[in-house]
Amino acid sequence: NAGVMQNPRHLVRRRGQEARLRCSPMKGHSHVYWYRQLPEEGLKFMVYLQKENIIDESGMPKERFSAEFPKEGPSILRIQQVVRGDSAAYFCASSPFQNEKLFFGSGTQLSVL
């Protein structure tokens, strides 16, 4: 059973471009969480999704950020018109049930030039 797969591992974008980060949860996991980690900081919650539904997006910036977890395929975190402040490591985690321990991917390091 492969772990949580995130790609790409590194993503470089210029200001104003779009960034799309992908996350394939572990097999059998229907709960997906996205976290952002700034340098020297802990992980900050962004959004919690179940298949086709956004459950909690209280940590997501209101503009330019969106997330989806379609019935088929990976979860996508999309950042439109990126700015330098979006540079961070973005982690995805999955769990089989709510309130269960989370399994994390290796993260995507986004660098905005």
Add this chain to the structure above:
Amino acid sequence: AQTVTQSQPEMSVQEAETVTLSCTYDTSESDYYLFWYKQPPSRQMILVIRQEAYKQQNATENRFSVNFQKAAKSFSLKISDSQLGDAAMYFCAYLNTGANSKLTFGKGITLSVRP
């Protein structure tokens, strides 16, 4: 809102010695989970240990154990017989059990191991 505090930014331990990493949290809930995650330079978040708040017994995983003091809202991690591979950032995290539960992390502590 729940908060998790790790007040020590860095710690160092001699190989084979024991080290304790501190964590406190704030919550009004009575049922929750607490975790320690390890993040080596590879950036992978690795679950070290988990504690259910309703359990009085402290969790143990091989060389890793916790001291869970529910009344004091303290959750420290003890690493025994430290190894070079233990060098990493360690994050304490809290998970509420209600609807829309999500992990709340502390800022982390960098642990170095001296050979």
